[in-house]
Amino acid sequence: MAPERQPLIAAFLHHLTAAVANAGLYSREHVQMRRLVGAVADALAQLLEGTEEFLLLRLDNELVIDGLPWKRSLQTERLAALMSRRGIGRIRIAPSITPEEIHGLIEALAGRGLNPPPVRSSTHLRFGRVEVRRRSDAFLDLPPDSPLAELSRGEISRLMEIYSAVKRRQKMNVVGLNEMVSHFIAAFSQEADPFLALAPLRALDEYTFTHATNVALLNLAQAVALGIEGQALHDIGIAGLLHDVGKLFIPDSILNKKEPLDELEWGIIRQHPLQGARYLLNSPGVPRAAVVSAFEHHLRYDRQGYPAVRNQWAQNLCSQLTAISDLVDSMLTPRPYRSAQSVREVVKALKANVGGSLHPQLVNNFLRILVQAKKRDAENTRSA
Numbered sequence: 001m002a003p004e005r006q007p008l009i010a011a012f013l014h015h016l017t018a019a020v021a022n023a024g025l026y027s028r029e030h031v032q033m034r035r036l037v038g039a040v041a042d043a044l045a046q047l048l049e050g051t052e053e054f055l056l057l058r059l060d061n062e063l064v065i066d067g068l069p070w071k072r073s074l075q076t077e078r079l080a081a082l083m084s085r086r087g088i089g090r091i092r093i094a095p096s097i098t099p100e101e102i103h104g105l106i107e108a109l110a111g112r113g114l115n116p117p118p119v120r121s122s123t124h125l126r127f128g129r130v131e132v133r134r135r136s137d138a139f140l141d142l143p144p145d146s147p148l149a150e151l152s153r154g155e156i157s158r159l160m161e162i163y164s165a166v167k168r169r170q171k172m173n174v175v176g177l178n179e180m181v182s183h184f185i186a187a188f189s190q191e192a193d194p195f196l197a198l199a200p201l202r203a204l205d206e207y208t209f210t211h212a213t214n215v216a217l218l219n220l221a222q223a224v225a226l227g228i229e230g231q232a233l234h235d236i237g238i239a240g241l242l243h244d245v246g247k248l249f250i251p252d253s254i255l256n257k258k259e260p261l262d263e264l265e266w267g268i269i270r271q272h273p274l275q276g277a278r279y280l281l282n283s284p285g286v287p288r289a290a291v292v293s294a295f296e297h298h299l300r301y302d303r304q305g306y307p308a309v310r311n312q313w314a315q316n317l318c319s320q321l322t323a324i325s326d327l328v329d330s331m332l333t334p335r336p337y338r339s340a341q342s343v344r345e346v347v348k349a350l351k352a353n354v355g356g357s358l359h360p361q362l363v364n365n366f367l368r369i370l371v372q373a374k375k376r377d378a379e380n381t382r383s384a
């Protein structure tokens with residue numbers, strides 16, 4: 001951080017916490033509030049001059065600014081506590097933030113009363129991880145400041161680039177995919193809690209990318225719980241990212257169709273495992289587990305499903321893990337034609353498919369992960 005930025009940041013934090021503290025005492029129009037908001041606006045204008053944005057991250061009760069931990073003080077702890085209470089993990093402020101948006105920032109942080117207004121992003125002011133979900137599923141939420149949550153969002157834009165090359169029938173950036181999975185595995189070990197991967201990302205609109213990332217994370221969580229490590233673990237993550245790659249070759253008009261599909265269209269959708277596997281087979285550097293899982297992830301444990309295979313066909317472990325991740329993520333994600341389903345419903349579906357589409361022991365492994373995640377949540381709630 002440039003040394004000349006430090007006093008500007010300190011001034012901004014100082015004025016912001018003062019304004020937030022006063023927001024509960026005075027109305028917007030009060031002379032005292034007008035003075036405080038003016039001070040925040042001046043401090044921000046200086047801070048944002050010549051930059052693209054100001055990014056404030058919260059890691060527990062610490063703040064990270066310009067990518068570095070900011071020195072702790074009562075003031076920063078207070079601000080971190082306010083952010084935590086409102087479920088805010090990060091705040092991005094762009095130049096030309098308006099006075100109205102500055103009020104929005106102050107009021108979002110103040111959020112007093114029994115029913116504080118929801119935290120809302122606006123054009124020049126973006127809040128991260130602000131969505132509050134139903135309590136029954138809260139244990140599936142990544143903490144707003146989790147390294148895994150931050151990382152996953154960054155990786156999704158990377159995956160978008162890789163996928164768009166595939167769609168244009170260009171060479172696939174396997175190195176990029178390997179780096180993504182290495183980052184995920186590193187974030188897992190940093191978390192010291194692989195079960196956090198059960199918190200699928202649902203904030204982004206792009207289903208194809210969030211689904212691929214979620215399936216990769218869920219695959220890794222299952223594999224870690226089974227004690228798998230090293231290259232095999234890495235390959236299982238890659239397999240999750242690529243399982244549906246064949247869908248990139250299906251026309252969007254069929255994939256995004258809101259009306260029910262006809263037989264012919266279903267037939268085209270059912271081609272995606274074969275198309276994906278064929279494409280991956282011709283992509284140097286793709287692990288075998290990923291090719292096999294692309295081919296087998298809709299094949300069921302009882303060998304029903306598709307594509308049709310001969311009787312003695314043995315479904316690969318990685319494909320079986322991917323089938324579970326696929327089912328779990330698709331149930332937990334809202335789609336245009338139905339809302340997200342609850343964890344209770346997911347558990348029911350997993351149990352109902354034991355020995356049918358899913359491997360009994362792997363379902364048990366997954367249910368154990370859910371139980372541990374729930375326990376962890378209960379412990380966190382007690383110690384909070």
Ligand SMILES: [Fe+2]
Binds near residue numbers: 244272
């Ligand atoms: Fe699929």
Ligand SMILES: [Fe+2]
Binds near residue numbers: 211243244326
């Ligand atoms: Fe899928």
